[in-house]
Amino acid sequence: MTNEFNPNPQQDSPPALHRETAPEQKPISSGKALLGVALVLLVAALLAGFGIWNRIQANKVLADTTTKLAAPTVIAATPKMGAPVDSFVLPGNVTSFTDSPIYARTSGYLTRWTVDIGAKVKKGDLLAEIASPEVDQQLAQAEADLNTAQATANNARIQAERYSGLLQSNAVSRQDTDTFVNQAAATAAAVKSAQANVARLRELQSFERVYAPFDGVVTARNVDTGQLIDQGAGKELFHLQAIQTLRVYANLPQIYSGNVRSGAKIDLTFAEHSGKTYQGTLIRNSDAIDPASRTLLVEVDVDNRAGELLPGSLAQVHFKTPSAAPTFIVPAAALIFRKEGLCVGTVVNGKDGAIAHLAPVVIGEDDGANVQIVTGITAADQVVQDPPDSLVEGEKVSVVSPASQAAAGGK
Numbered sequence: 001m002t003n004e005f006n007p008n009p010q011q012d013s014p015p016a017l018h019r020e021t022a023p024e025q026k027p028i029s030s031g032k033a034l035l036g037v038a039l040v041l042l043v044a045a046l047l048a049g050f051g052i053w054n055r056i057q058a059n060k061v062l063a064d065t066t067t068k069l070a071a072p073t074v075i076a077a078t079p080k081m082g083a084p085v086d087s088f089v090l091p092g093n094v095t096s097f098t099d100s101p102i103y104a105r106t107s108g109y110l111t112r113w114t115v116d117i118g119a120k121v122k123k124g125d126l127l128a129e130i131a132s133p134e135v136d137q138q139l140a141q142a143e144a145d146l147n148t149a150q151a152t153a154n155n156a157r158i159q160a161e162r163y164s165g166l167l168q169s170n171a172v173s174r175q176d177t178d179t180f181v182n183q184a185a186a187t188a189a190a191v192k193s194a195q196a197n198v199a200r201l202r203e204l205q206s207f208e209r210v211y212a213p214f215d216g217v218v219t220a221r222n223v224d225t226g227q228l229i230d231q232g233a234g235k236e237l238f239h240l241q242a243i244q245t246l247r248v249y250a251n252l253p254q255i256y257s258g259n260v261r262s263g264a265k266i267d268l269t270f271a272e273h274s275g276k277t278y279q280g281t282l283i284r285n286s287d288a289i290d291p292a293s294r295t296l297l298v299e300v301d302v303d304n305r306a307g308e309l310l311p312g313s314l315a316q317v318h319f320k321t322p323s324a325a326p327t328f329i330v331p332a333a334a335l336i337f338r339k340e341g342l343c344v345g346t347v348v349n350g351k352d353g354a355i356a357h358l359a360p361v362v363i364g365e366d367d368g369a370n371v372q373i374v375t376g377i378t379a380a381d382q383v384v385q386d387p388p389d390s391l392v393e394g395e396k397v398s399v400v401s402p403a404s405q406a407a408a409g410g411k
Contacts, residue, residue, distance in 0.1 A: 076382040082327035096241035105207035108132035146194035153187035160184035251295035345384035
């Protein structure tokens with residue numbers, strides 16, 4: 001092998017390694033960082049708001065759909081015009097002429113009762129007796145106290161008269177005389193007080209016997225022999241009603257209030273007396289229109305000495321009006337019977353569509369299928385023909401016309 005001489009040994013050595021460093025980067029400014037965070041938050045808020053808005057819209061659509069499906073479907077039509085009438089019929093509440101609960105004015109035990117329900121009594125008849133031994137003993141004590149007070153007052157009076165006579169001869173002092181005179185006056189006042197107490201207890205003892213306050217019939221007996229009776233209105237003993245004359249109350253529509261005349265003869269009919277007409281007399285009215293029902297309360301008295309009519313029953317009061325008024329014909333099925341009275345359902349426009357309105361009405365003739373409405377609706381009203389039993393004031397309804405309903409039924 002030949003060894004060649006290398007005059008420059010450094011050229012044959014491996015090349016030196018060079019270290020590379022990352023280029024210098026400028027720091028991100030705080031303004032740009034805040035802008036980026038704000039953009040991220042804005043995007044998140046938009047996404048959240050969009051999701052909430054979608055949820056609200058879905059709930060609204062669901063609520064609207066539920067409300068629409070829950071609204072009952074009713075058939076509404078304008079009423080037909082009827083012939084004018086000069087009379088109309090109103091329901092009347094029959095009450096007794098005098099109605100009174102009977103209470104005890106003293107406490108004790110009921111020893112006996114003398115009348116029961118249905119018994120006709122006269123004023124002053126004995127109804128029951130109550131044993132009140134405490135009152136009896138108090139009265140005996142009060143009478144004894146009265147005797148003592150009278151004896152003391154009599155002695156004081158004699159002493160006062162004696163000293164007054166001796167004073168004229170200067171046998172006694174004026175001071176002693178004045179003392180005995182004042183004692184006589186005080187004891188006389190004590191006698192009056194004892195007398196008042198005795199009178200009070202005697203009056204209270206008289207309440208042990210319960211009497212009828214007027215002529216009538218006993219409609220209730222709520223006690224029996226041996227029961228404890230408390231003084232006052234805590235427990236009713238009997239209920240008494242005077243039925244010789246009955247009062248019939250009716251609510252007259254405002255439109256006819258000007259035709260009310262006291263003394264007018266009014267015909268009355270009752271369901272339990274079919275075919276028979278009773279005549280009453282219009283006695284008085286309230287002289288004020290009820291703002292809730294726009295009616296005038298009138299009272300008609302009817303003779304019931306025969307005892308055929310019963311208080312608490314319902315009467316049909318036939319009123320006559322001198323001026324004819326237009327009427328409307330609606331199906332009998334359109335009538336709604338509520339505790340407020342007779343009414344029909346009508347459809348009116350509300351904020352969110354058609355809603356129901358219950359209009360109080362007064363009916364005239366009734367042939368079973370159709371009824372005559374005297375007051376309560378107009379020719380422009382949309383009357384619900386066959387309202388559901390659950391229809392209430394202000395309820396949203398879905399309205400169809402009779403023609404469309406008939407077409408749907410034909411299909």
